[in-house]
Amino acid sequence: MEHKNKIILITGASSGIGRAAALAFANEGGTIIVSDVNENGGEETVEMIKSNGGNADFIKTNVAVFEEVENLTRNIQETYGRLDIALNNAGIGGQIARTVDASVESWEQVMAVNASGVFFCMKCQIPIMLKQGGGVIVNTASIAGLRGLPNSIAYSASKHAVVGMTKTAAMEYAKSNIRINALCPVFTVSPMFDPEALDGMVKGISEKLKAGIPMKRFGRIEEQVGAMMYLCSDKASYVTGHAMPVDGGLTA
């Protein structure tokens, strides 16, 4: 069991990639702190882990609010005394509109959750990891953090910010035995990316998006989780500051 007795925080773990990661890391023996704004989904993830014989707790947190992130990490410190792995995965897609039509409100909301949220998390997590002598962080960015994504100016800006923060913090704390990487998924079927719902808005769009991916298919949640598990494992012990595309070749 790769993560036996490790304390693992996953934000955005009430659904999608975060929930699947929570189940997978729990299967490897980790104690999972499931964190999300969605309380019902979070409790459900905890129940799924427990009914599989694993350990988990839910701590409701809005990552866009610094005091809530401070409380989350203080709570983890007091309850468990350490934090081995943090998956800063919470995120929102925001409005789909061209730059001129994008609302200031959606810009601020997306930047607050996706960019400030990751900054707040790392700001609070790294001191615990420094104190205990090391740790691993994986921030969920996107291929939209490596290239433009038309009709998603805020999302793309926020995910470029995640990649930049990941690289910067990785360089700062590399000598302190803290590895920090970013996962960059392509379109991956999840509650956030539902091809059918998208086609309902713009007819035929999902086939067009798929056609642009060299593998000619969307990503699967378990493929994203597999990359997260690699980045958190000892197999990646010399990997830090990397923004890893898991994208069927899109950014090749």
Ligand SMILES: NC(=O)c1ccc[n+]([C@@H]2O[C@H](COP(=O)([O-])OP(=O)(O)OC[C@H]3O[C@@H](n4cnc5c(N)ncnc54)[C@H](O)[C@@H]3O)[C@@H](O)[C@H]2O)c1
């Ligand atoms: N699915 C994709 O195609 C795709 C592609 C690239 C990147 N991503 C990224 O992967 C991550 C997970 O997305 P997903 O596809 O599993 O979507 P999802 O909507 O299923 O999961 C996102 C989770 O984040 C939570 N969340 C939203 N705002 C929050 C906040 N302020 N504080 C705490 N939690 C909050 C949601 O409640 C939800 O549980 C996101 O960061 C997303 O941007 C997804």
